[in-house]
Amino acid sequence: MPKSHVIIIGAGFTGVAIAHDLALRGCDITVIERGDICNGTSGRTHGLLHSGGRYAVKDKESAIECIQENTILRRIVPQVIEPNGGLFIALNESDLSYAEQFIESCQECGIPLDELTPQHALQLEPNINPKLLSAFVVPDGTFDPLRLALAFAATAKHNGARFRTFTEVEGLQIDGQGNVIGVNILDRTSNQRMGIRADVVVNATGAWAGQITSMASLDAPVTPTPGIMVAYDQRLVQRAVNRLNVPGDGDIVLPQRRMVVVGTTSFDAENVDYIPVVEEQTKLMLERGSELIPGIRNAKPRGIYMATRPLISGGSGRSIARTFKCYDHKQTHNIDGLVTITGGKATTLRLMAEKTADVVCAKLGISAPCITQDMPLLSYREYYAIPN
Amino acid sequence: MTTPSSFKPVSGPRPGETAWLWLIKIITGPLLLVVLALHLIVNHYLGSTSSGLMTYDDVIAYFQNPLIPAIEILFVVVVVTHSLIGLRGILLDMNPSRRVLSIITWLLALLGATSIAYGVWLALVIASKGP
Amino acid sequence: MTEKWNITLRIYRQKTGELPHFDDFAMEVDPNEYVLDAIERVWAFHDRSLCFRHACHHSTCGACGMRINGVEKLTCITVIRDVTHNGATLKVEPLRNFPVVSDLAVDMGVFYRKMEMVGARAVLPVTEAEIEHPPATWQPEDARYIRLSDCLECGLCISACPVAATTIEYLGPAPLAAAQDVGLRRSPELLTIIDSEDGLWRCHSAFECTAVCPSFVDPGRRIMNLRKQAIGLKLTKLFGKPGVPQP
Amino acid sequence: MNNQPSSKKFLAWFNPLGRQPGSWAFILSRITALGLTFYLFLHLVVLGRLAQGPQAYQEFLALAESPIVKLGELAVIAAVIYHGLNGIRIILTSFGIGVAHQQRLFYASVALALAGTVFFGIRLFGG
Numbered sequence: 101m102p103k104s105h106v107i108i109i110g111a112g113f114t115g116v117a118i119a120h121d122l123a124l125r126g127c128d129i130t131v132i133e134r135g136d137i138c139n140g141t142s143g144r145t146h147g148l149l150h151s152g153g154r155y156a157v158k159d160k161e162s163a164i165e166c167i168q169e170n171t172i173l174r175r176i177v178p179q180v181i182e183p184n185g186g187l188f189i190a191l192n193e194s195d196l197s198y199a200e201q202f203i204e205s206c207q208e209c210g211i212p213l214d215e216l217t218p219q220h221a222l223q224l225e226p227n228i229n230p231k232l233l234s235a236f237v238v239p240d241g242t243f244d245p246l247r248l249a250l251a252f253a254a255t256a257k258h259n260g261a262r263f264r265t266f267t268e269v270e271g272l273q274i275d276g277q278g279n280v281i282g283v284n285i286l287d288r289t290s291n292q293r294m295g296i297r298a299d300v301v302v303n304a305t306g307a308w309a310g311q312i313t314s315m316a317s318l319d320a321p322v323t324p325t326p327g328i329m330v331a332y333d334q335r336l337v338q339r340a341v342n343r344l345n346v347p348g349d350g351d352i353v354l355p356q357r358r359m360v361v362v363g364t365t366s367f368d369a370e371n372v373d374y375i376p377v378v379e380e381q382t383k384l385m386l387e388r389g390s391e392l393i394p395g396i397r398n399a400k401p402r403g404i405y406m407a408t409r410p411l412i413s414g415g416s417g418r419s420i421a422r423t424f425k426c427y428d429h430k431q432t433h434n435i436d437g438l439v440t441i442t443g444g445k446a447t448t449l450r451l452m453a454e455k456t457a458d459v460v461c462a463k464l465g466i467s468a469p470c471i472t473q474d475m476p477l478l479s480y481r482e483y484y485a486i487p488n
Numbered sequence: 489m490t491t492p493s494s495f496k497p498v499s500g501p502r503p504g505e506t507a508w509l510w511l512i513k514i515i516t517g518p519l520l521l522v523v524l525a526l527h528l529i530v531n532h533y534l535g536s537t538s539s540g541l542m543t544y545d546d547v548i549a550y551f552q553n554p555l556i557p558a559i560e561i562l563f564v565v566v567v568v569t570h571s572l573i574g575l576r577g578i579l580l581d582m583n584p585s586r587r588v589l590s591i592i593t594w595l596l597a598l599l600g601a602t603s604i605a606y607g608v609w610l611a612l613v614i615a616s617k618g619p
Numbered sequence: 620m621t622e623k624w625n626i627t628l629r630i631y632r633q634k635t636g637e638l639p640h641f642d643d644f645a646m647e648v649d650p651n652e653y654v655l656d657a658i659e660r661v662w663a664f665h666d667r668s669l670c671f672r673h674a675c676h677h678s679t680c681g682a683c684g685m686r687i688n689g690v691e692k693l694t695c696i697t698v699i700r701d702v703t704h705n706g707a708t709l710k711v712e713p714l715r716n717f718p719v720v721s722d723l724a725v726d727m728g729v730f731y732r733k734m735e736m737v738g739a740r741a742v743l744p745v746t747e748a749e750i751e752h753p754p755a756t757w758q759p760e761d762a763r764y765i766r767l768s769d770c771l772e773c774g775l776c777i778s779a780c781p782v783a784a785t786t787i788e789y790l791g792p793a794p795l796a797a798a799q800d801v802g803l804r805r806s807p808e809l810l811t812i813i814d815s816e817d818g819l820w821r822c823h824s825a826f827e828c829t830a831v832c833p834s835f836v837d838p839g840r841r842i843m844n845l846r847k848q849a850i851g852l853k854l855t856k857l858f859g860k861p862g863v864p865q866p
Numbered sequence: 867m868n869n870q871p872s873s874k875k876f877l878a879w880f881n882p883l884g885r886q887p888g889s890w891a892f893i894l895s896r897i898t899a900l901g902l903t904f905y906l907f908l909h910l911v912v913l914g915r916l917a918q919g920p921q922a923y924q925e926f927l928a929l930a931e932s933p934i935v936k937l938g939e940l941a942v943i944a945a946v947i948y949h950g951l952n953g954i955r956i957i958l959t960s961f962g963i964g965v966a967h968q969q970r971l972f973y974a975s976v977a978l979a980l981a982g983t984v985f986f987g988i989r990l991f992g993g
Contacts, residue, residue, distance in 0.1 A: 136672045136682065136724060142676030143682075163866065179741040184764045244767050246680035247741065266670045266721055288668050289721035290635040331677035338745060338764040356679050357767045358748075358835060374663035377656070402698050403653070403677025480741070481772075484731035507853055510820040514960065517953045524946065543927070544920040564910070571903040578896060583786035589816075603910060610910075613917045618662065689884045716871045780888055784878060787871045823895075824956045826888035826968055839888075840965045847961050 103128040106465040107283055107298040109269050109312055112142035113446050115304035116249050117257035117453030117472075118460075119263075124475065125461055125468040126307045129261035130296060131253075132285055134268040137483070138249035141306050142446065144407035146329050146363040147356050148340055149173060149181060149241030150447040153205045153213070154347055156205035158200075162423045162445070169448045171286035173248075176450075177477045180247040182355065186240025186340035187221060188234045191391060196233050197385060202344060206238070213238055227336040227395045242341040242354045245446070250480035258478055263488050272301065272315040272438070277480040280316060280429075280437035300460050302439050307372045308409040309442040314327040318433050321425050322442045323413040324483070326406045327364035330385040332399035336360050341392045349381075350388025361404055362389035366409070384478055412443035423448065428463060439463070509573050516570035523563045530556065548617050557611040564607030572596045624650050624705040628661060630669065631712040632722050639719075641784035643665070643708070650700035655683050658694060658711065658723070678833060681771030685723055685779070686712040691775035691831040714778035716787070730774055737812060738796030743768050769835045770797060776828035776838050784811055788817040792828035792838035795819060799841035803848045814849055891972040895952050898945035904941050936990050943986045948979035 104127050108115050111133035119129045133139075149170055152163035153477045166357040174183050192195045194443040206213040214237050221228065221235035229234075257263060266288040273282035273295055282297040303312040310320035335358045343351035362385045369375055382404055412425040424444030429435040441456040461468065531542065542550065551557055579592050625647055633639040644661045655673055662669045675682040678696045685694050687702050688710050703709045717725035745764040776792035777783045783791050790798075790813065799815050813819045822842050829839035880893050915922040929935060955971040958964045964971055 133668075136674070138674045139682070143680065144676050145677075147679070180767075182742065182764075182766050184766075188652075244676040244679050244741075244766075246682055249674075266724065268667070285712070288670050291668065329677065331679075335766070338761070338766075352641075355766065357769065357771075359677065359679070361677065371663075374660055377652070403675075405695075476728075479735060481731040481735040484733035485735075486730040487726075487728060506820045507814050507849060511850065514953075514957045517950075517957065521950045521954075524950075544916070544923040547916060547923075551914060567906055568955070571899070571906055574899050575903055578899070579786040580716050580821070581782065583788070606914075610913060610917055718870055735955070781885075781892060784871050789871075823892045824888060824959055824968070825886065825892045827886050830886045839959075839968075840962070843959050843965055844962050 104299040104466065105130070105297065106300045106302060106464075107132060107296060108304055109133075109283070110303070110305035110308075111137045111142070111249070111253065111263065111265065112140050112141075112304065112306050113138070113145075113165065113245075113249055113252075114306065114441055114444065114452050114456070115302075115448040116252040118302055118304055118441070118456050119261045120252045120259070120469060120477075121450075121453040121457040121472050122460060123256045123259035123261045124350070124471055125457060125466055127460070127464070127466070130180060131256075131263045132267050132269055132283065133265045134264070134288070136265050137253055137263075140308070141408050141410065141430060141482075142249055143245050144405050145245050145446045146283060146331070146352065146354065146407070147242050147245060147361060148354050148363075148447070149183075149243050150445060151182045151186055151240045152211045153186065153202070153206060153210055153236070153238040153239040153240070154342060154352070155199050156209050156211060157404045158347065159423070160205065163205070163452055165213065165423055165448045166445065167209060167211045167239070169451050170241065172420070172450060172473050173243070173447070174241065175213035176472070176475060177248060177262055178249065178401045180244045180251055181478060182242040183239075184241065184338045184355070186238045186342060186354075187216075187225060187228065188238060188342045188344040189221065189228055190234045190237040190344040191229055191232055193233075195261055198345050199234060199236075199407065204238075211238060225337050225339060225341070227393050228341055229392060229394055234344070236294075237339075238342075238346065240342070240354070242356050244356070247480040248446075248449075249484045251477040252453070254478045254480055254483035255475075257483055257486050262357060265488060269312065269315075272312070273297070274316065278435055280435060298437075300439060300463055302441065302456060302460060303392040304441050304456070306442055309410060309440055313438075313440060316429070316435055316438055318429060318434075318435070320440065320442070321412050322410045323373045324369050324408045325366050325411045326369050326408045327366050328377065328381040328385060328404065328406055329361055329363040330382055330389070330401050331356070331359045331361045331403040332389075332396055333359060333402040334395065334399040336393050336395045336399070336471060343388075343392060350385045353389050353392050353396070360389075360393065360396065360399070362386075364407070369408065372408050375408060377404050377406060410442045410444075424452050424455075426452065426461050428461060436463075436485075509576070511568060511579075513573040516566045516573075520566050520570050523559065523566055526559055527563050530559070539581070547614060551611070551615045551617075557615045560611045561608050564611075565604050568600050568603045568607070572600045621649050621651075624648050624699070626657075626699070626703055626706065627708040628657060629708050629710045630661065630723065630739055632669075633719050634668075634721055641710075648699050650698070650705075652699050652821070653695055654685075654687055654692065654697045654699055654702065654709070654711070655694040655773070657699065657709075669723070670721040672725070678771065679767065681773030684773040684775045686710075686714060686778065691778045693771075693775065693833040696833065714774050716777050716783045717774060727772070727774055729787060730777055730791065730793070731772060732771055733794040734797055737790075737794045737808065737809060738799040738801055738806065739766055739770065739772075739794065740800060742766065742798070768800070770800075771834050773833065775831045775833060776836075779827040779831040781825050781827060782821050782823055786817070789821050790818045792822075792842065793836070795822070795845060796828075796836050796838035796841040796861070799829055799845040799848070803845075803852050807852065810849060810852055814853070819846055819849055887969045887972050888903075891952050891955070891975070894976075895949055895956075898949040901945050902942065902949060905938075933991070940983060940987050942983040942991055944979050944983040948975055951975035951978055
């Protein structure tokens, strides 16, 4: 019985993770990406390896997913992670009042937490706001977005997955019964068009999910919600620093290489292809960032960028998880051969891939279980050992 | 920690103890400067004619002192070695294949040996011309 | 009202089977923007066939290296005001010494494989990252903090290096700098990789790599230090106790 | 524009446009090296005349007095001073000494080479 052929559209975190998972479960994979690996939202993620603390109070399901995936990623791809932990710091009475439910929720979600006296916190991180009232240590971390994606892509490639970058999907091949049986692509490096058949097409295009589903005249449940990140040119802290309070704008500052990156905001946008930087938001990041780490005031911005989160809105159809939307269009719109996965967070890329791979394998009658949680990934540089 | 992996880039780095060649080059370099300064002062500065060139007889007389041919021989050895190693480095940047590179290396070595032999012979001939 | 400039982006274009040429795109830009933003707008609004590599937009991934007016730059942190002026033309070309995949996108394959060959460290203890003035507050136990290395593997130094322009075999500034960071003390077997015709002894001290490095690696200095390490190790092998490399 | 490294483009080595002083140092060193090597073998061959006896050598001396040859010798002197000093710069930096000042060392080499040229120029032509 020849291997089933799965086409994955989109080589962001979700796309490469699904390629890795399905390759291990014996599928023949072709990943199609209109740019290069990780050049969409995934590339411009904040870079926070969530401990779940940020979501513990408001969204326990997300928090539990984050802490589990955080632990797995530290084990399977350590070479792209700064695993130095994180701090939630309270700067005023309202922050302090949030502490109690924060502690409770973290314990509920299984997020390791311990409280520090302000003096101890300042001794660990001298550059945080000295007027802090209390601090909690959580297992946050930082990762390099491109290398995290490349590590998954490298392992997938070594297990047989083919990557076609700079190749745009122009349309879906649909048979008489309205089922998706392949894609029509345009190779941008040579302006050549061709069609590729597949048993299942996975739409892992994140914020651009709508563009693919519209090719099968379906609506997509994703509302692109951009946010700003500002990177400053000094590494002022070793840990991620979060504001202990209800999640808000500019409440996370994390170290990355020799920088600190302040994020983020959240607003609606229609044209997903290009989000201009909004001046006020840059100022807001400076203001909020310097509340957490005053030293940011005399650091220089090194990069200011917008990332478009694929937040899931209503949309029709039942999704198998509330935190991200992955469903088989056979169940939702009686169109076979197309699976869409969107929403979710960078930290949970492996889990999103596992769930999507389960859906794909169910459609293909593959019983192989997911084994990615214990499988260390190859070095991200191995992606280049085999030409595309 | 990533450990050096097995795969090779284009073709493995060409072996060849070039560290020693490089070391010889950077030792002969300063040595050359010293010996050259000596050579210039001795030959062209103490010489009689206005432009510092010695007449035939001056040269012969001058070479009677055995130290002078010794300096000249040392000079020719050092300068030929330094310049040919350098020339090999320049030819290296033409990215010759390994076979061509070894031919170049042998040719340069041959050229060096003959030049040095010639230099030594010349110094001795001049030294022997004395009374 | 933010200031607006009208500039022309002259972008190198190359598709397989076609002759390379330059396309001009008249753009209205904010001088405080980054060059990569303008390039991305060309793709978004003017020409979808433009191929270029970009990911993080804040100098941690190393994907967006290009030559701007002939000088190697990380376009994501290069402010337009610093490289051109109102009404001028900004020439955008791919990096030199890399095979061009298409337009501005180059194939980093051989370069990444060389980095892997020398075992370049992707992450390292904070205290080992050479910083001009490390914070006075560093205590010994800070060594347990791990951070991503300075080298982004962006390839700017390979593009600027005159020796890398002569042959693809030359190991190149970044891999040699990475070998120096790993150090011969930590892995003496590196000597066989770097001590070769295409390695340490090909560098001609042009220091072009140090001039273009956007990320504090200073490959020129590291190559020179690696020479000292290599000669030290070879001399100890010859005369002293074998296998004990000099610092 | 073929972007690949290639050994055919060796003329590109000598293109100083848009390059750092370090590259100029490399270019000048390479040019002076080629010139000096040529002069070395020329010098060896010419001195062979000594072995052929006084008559042959006197002819050579007459030739050596002509201004063109003197100019050539001046060029050799300039090349030697520059190449030597830049060589010292490369050796020092190769052992980690003065790496931060490598550009100044290069400028110093050029300056001293020019000064030497003027000095020996006066000696050779001033008479």
